Amino acid sequence: MTRTGEGRDARAVGRSVPRVDGAEKVTGRAAYVTDCVVPGMLHAALLRSPLPHARIRRIDAGRAATHPGVSAVVTGADLVQMPGLDPYFGPAFQDQAILAIDKVRFVGDPVAAVAAATREAAREAAQLIEVEYEELSAVLDVQAALRAGAPLVHERLRPSQAFADLMGIEAERQTNVCYHFKLRRGDVERAFAEAAHVFEDTYTSPAAQHAPLEPHVTVAWVTEGGLLHVTSSTQSPSYVRLSLARIFGLPLSKVRVTVPYLGGGYGAKTYDKLEPVTALLALRTRRPVKLQLTREEEFVTIHKHAVTTRIRTGVAADGRLLAREVAVYWDSGAYADIAPRVVHKSGYTAAGPYAIPNVKIDSYCVYTNRPPAGAFRGFGVPQVVWAYESQTDAIATRLGLDPVAYRRAHLLREGDLFATGTPMRSLAVIECLDAVAREIEWGSGLAGSSPPAPEVREAGVPRRVLRGKGVAVGIKAALAPSISGATVMLNADGSASVLSSTVEMGQGSDTLLAQIVAEALGVRVPDVQVVHPDTAVTPYDTITAATRSTFHMGNAVLQAAARVREQLFAIASDRLEVDPDLLRARDGRVFVAEAEDRGLTIPEVFGAAFQAAGTTLVGEAVYQTSAIPTDHETGQSERVTVMWFVGASAAEVEVDLETGQVRVLRFATAADVGRPINPHHCRQQILGSAVTSIGQTLFECLHFEGGQLTNGSFLDYMIAGYRDVPPIITPIIVERAHPEGPYGAKGVGETGALSVAAAIGNAVHAALGVRLRDLPLTPERVLQAMREREPARAARRGQVERGPG
Amino acid sequence: MEAMERQIRLTVNGQEHELTIRDNTLLLWLLRDDLKLVGTREGCGTGVCGACTVLLDGRPVNSCLTLAAQAAGHHVTTIEGLATNGRLHPVQEAYIEERGFQCAFCTSGFIMMTKALLDEIPNPSEEEVREYLSENICRCAGYPDILRAVQNASRKLAARGR
Ligand code: FES
Ligand code: FES
Numbered sequence: 001m002t003r004t005g006e007g008r009d010a011r012a013v014g015r016s017v018p019r020v021d022g023a024e025k026v027t028g029r030a031a032y033v034t035d036c037v038v039p040g041m042l043h044a045a046l047l048r049s050p051l052p053h054a055r056i057r058r059i060d061a062g063r064a065a066t067h068p069g070v071s072a073v074v075t076g077a078d079l080v081q082m083p084g085l086d087p088y089f090g091p092a093f094q095d096q097a098i099l100a101i102d103k104v105r106f107v108g109d110p111v112a113a114v115a116a117a118t119r120e121a122a123r124e125a126a127q128l129i130e131v132e133y134e135e136l137s138a139v140l141d142v143q144a145a146l147r148a149g150a151p152l153v154h155e156r157l158r159p160s161q162a163f164a165d166l167m168g169i170e171a172e173r174q175t176n177v178c179y180h181f182k183l184r185r186g187d188v189e190r191a192f193a194e195a196a197h198v199f200e201d202t203y204t205s206p207a208a209q210h211a212p213l214e215p216h217v218t219v220a221w222v223t224e225g226g227l228l229h230v231t232s233s234t235q236s237p238s239y240v241r242l243s244l245a246r247i248f249g250l251p252l253s254k255v256r257v258t259v260p261y262l263g264g265g266y267g268a269k270t271y272d273k274l275e276p277v278t279a280l281l282a283l284r285t286r287r288p289v290k291l292q293l294t295r296e297e298e299f300v301t302i303h304k305h306a307v308t309t310r311i312r313t314g315v316a317a318d319g320r321l322l323a324r325e326v327a328v329y330w331d332s333g334a335y336a337d338i339a340p341r342v343v344h345k346s347g348y349t350a351a352g353p354y355a356i357p358n359v360k361i362d363s364y365c366v367y368t369n370r371p372p373a374g375a376f377r378g379f380g381v382p383q384v385v386w387a388y389e390s391q392t393d394a395i396a397t398r399l400g401l402d403p404v405a406y407r408r409a410h411l412l413r414e415g416d417l418f419a420t421g422t423p424m425r426s427l428a429v430i431e432c433l434d435a436v437a438r439e440i441e442w443g444s445g446l447a448g449s450s451p452p453a454p455e456v457r458e459a460g461v462p463r464r465v466l467r468g469k470g471v472a473v474g475i476k477a478a479l480a481p482s483i484s485g486a487t488v489m490l491n492a493d494g495s496a497s498v499l500s501s502t503v504e505m506g507q508g509s510d511t512l513l514a515q516i517v518a519e520a521l522g523v524r525v526p527d528v529q530v531v532h533p534d535t536a537v538t539p540y541d542t543i544t545a546a547t548r549s550t551f552h553m554g555n556a557v558l559q560a561a562a563r564v565r566e567q568l569f570a571i572a573s574d575r576l577e578v579d580p581d582l583l584r585a586r587d588g589r590v591f592v593a594e595a596e597d598r599g600l601t602i603p604e605v606f607g608a609a610f611q612a613a614g615t616t617l618v619g620e621a622v623y624q625t626s627a628i629p630t631d632h633e634t635g636q637s638e639r640v641t642v643m644w645f646v647g648a649s650a651a652e653v654e655v656d657l658e659t660g661q662v663r664v665l666r667f668a669t670a671a672d673v674g675r676p677i678n679p680h681h682c683r684q685q686i687l688g689s690a691v692t693s694i695g696q697t698l699f700e701c702l703h704f705e706g707g708q709l710t711n712g713s714f715l716d717y718m719i720a721g722y723r724d725v726p727p728i729i730t731p732i733i734v735e736r737a738h739p740e741g742p743y744g745a746k747g748v749g750e751t752g753a754l755s756v757a758a759a760i761g762n763a764v765h766a767a768l769g770v771r772l773r774d775l776p777l778t779p780e781r782v783l784q785a786m787r788e789r790e791p792a793r794a795a796r797r798g799q800v801e802r803g804p805g
Numbered sequence: 806m807e808a809m810e811r812q813i814r815l816t817v818n819g820q821e822h823e824l825t826i827r828d829n830t831l832l833l834w835l836l837r838d839d840l841k842l843v844g845t846r847e848g849c850g851t852g853v854c855g856a857c858t859v860l861l862d863g864r865p866v867n868s869c870l871t872l873a874a875q876a877a878g879h880h881v882t883t884i885e886g887l888a889t890n891g892r893l894h895p896v897q898e899a900y901i902e903e904r905g906f907q908c909a910f911c912t913s914g915f916i917m918m919t920k921a922l923l924d925e926i927p928n929p930s931e932e933e934v935r936e937y938l939s940e941n942i943c944r945c946a947g948y949p950d951i952l953r954a955v956q957n958a959s960r961k962l963a964a965r966g967r
Pocket of ligand 1 (some may be wrong): 846847848849850851852853854855856857858867868869870
């Protein structure tokens, strides 16, 4: 484990300082939206569609409206009659109505909303609403949705104008493809013709749920002054403000979105979810309204995309990758949410971080009559890594080459061009790969240990198992363009406040931002208060997601703090009669660099400037990154992002030959974080992503039958618990400072999630000589694959299908 | 389906309460809504995640599956009841030191579970910790940190002679 940076005790940055939210969180006092109670508050419930695709003929809400305790019942028909209301929302396309208008598009689509005195009354009343449907034929998977003449999920589409990178998107007319990303580089067909080997496979990755322990929850009320106040479990307060202002025709200043602590997000809580309908009920009833989803509703609100990837690679006799052609199909469900961005950003990485001169990628965002899919930690990249890293492994194995050495030889290096034509910068992917390989002792024993199967005794019972090791790498680009604004206030007593719209959802952003300010102003970390998002006072921020906060908000806060420091130094330089450039700030003092005892305390500096106690110095900054949009036909861009983040995973697995059970015995995961601002928090992010991804690799999967989710509860849907954590799991920080990062930092929220599935799949292959192409790697699938493979394996026993060592 | 009402007495964090509840009121709602002890969280409402864990006469229970009426005449301890005189409980201190939390929505449940575990087995093996805490879910997946927090708490309690 790399522990760089933890020794510099005098500094606030680069050290694993304790979390600033610790005391609140271990005493249960940390406030979440679920705890929010506003006097006079009503509770809301939703009636949801039982059908995947149907026209709404008639709704009778009469009995619900007269149910005891009910204040309001609203349906889609009411929405269209409300003057000044634009009932549609969505970050990419405004394709989702606050409540279904004319059609329902998935089992679970909200049809009507009730506000009542209690949660129970609201839920009871919702069940009393009678809806008459005319069932329409549905498209329940991507294949059905792509068929010629398939029923359309949406007849018309209206692009949203919220984000620069999504301004130009166009849906294909009269199909269910709402976005098609194309990348063309070189001449793929010619390269395939020249290739010595061509590999062609299809890999699938299933729908999975985020399952934050805190479900989505929103409270909305309207103040006497006409301010719409919404407190919500959202990762994107600035966007929600914009969206609500547009829907209700309000000035931005009249919508106030506040976000306390989040009980986990992982992408689920990005963009608008419950806010529009809760605000609508608050405006209707003129009472505060709270809407909190049940766990079962949470399951149909948003999920990780199910993806099918067809990947074809042409390889020269010496192993060079000549061409790669990838077609990725994303099941985006009934509403696009942020899917087009997922399809674009993950799409352009679908050939992997390899030197490949000829690349063709088609990435399709497809509407189906399933619940909507959206952002999930990794933003689509883990699904494409599963395909390209499994296949890259297959290539190395087929050529009889060591999978680590093979990757090392062909990975992109600094300055090389990515498939988008973007020069690579600050890219420690080889270092990550080497680090994880070393950690699991790659090349020594065990890998490809078949045959014979060593006998393992457990509780005296012998088991036949095989072990193997596997590695994988992954790359993702930071979202660009994107914007973070921040305000830093230094108080006369040397304490400071940070106003930022970054959401503290467990990642440690409050601590990180406090560390940056403490470092810049020479004050103590615990004395820095980070004000949680409140769009009335905290400036615009694109979103808390996409591994962007450390880099973007970190920079904004650093620049804002630097502006405070300038003022501080200007005052002090007058007093001390020394050039401000020679001043430094540390330990609550401003002093001369070469003569540390010549200085002033912060209160003394304030005393010199102001004739009152409790005054403030204020600095503001907006940090904005730019990008060049990818070309519509070729996907090329010289600057597709400002920052790449890369990681690698290595797994040692044991497969039980009788049960098909895969156990991860040892796992290492490395992330290039730039320079860690809080090393422990970086490791926590890497580990958390890894453990969650191990669960998604081995068992997590949403099952649908006829469009109906059949395992949408914690009783039926398994998520990783203590038993699933490998006995040895090591997070590794790799440092390649980013020239533009705050103190060299990049970010690490998703890096640990990228390559997990492929590393485990590759280890299973090393153990069994069988390559599984469909996630999750359940015992049934493992046994099935072994059965199919058995005759071939017997024939080739002891030949090339083994890893190194 | 009007539920019957009844009067109950119970002790929560050392304080006696007399309340009128409906028969079907869950302990979780009594704590959160009636007593405003919102540190106990609801993650699933079906007894799977452990976020709602409280101690009933010292034994961990899922308050989302426990009827308030079942707690009548008994002692309930919630996360709010661990600190004494403004001083954190050693288990809480250990969670801070080892950062056994991220979003912390699961944390009250894990801390109560840890308290119960260490009351029962003061010096648990790693296997015993895994087994005991296997019913609690942390979606931020900070399990290795939580394990260290339990071990740290065990040392702290031993050093203080419990
Ligand atoms: S809320 Fe009680 S176990 Fe999940
Ligand atoms: S800390 Fe977030 S669920 Fe455990």
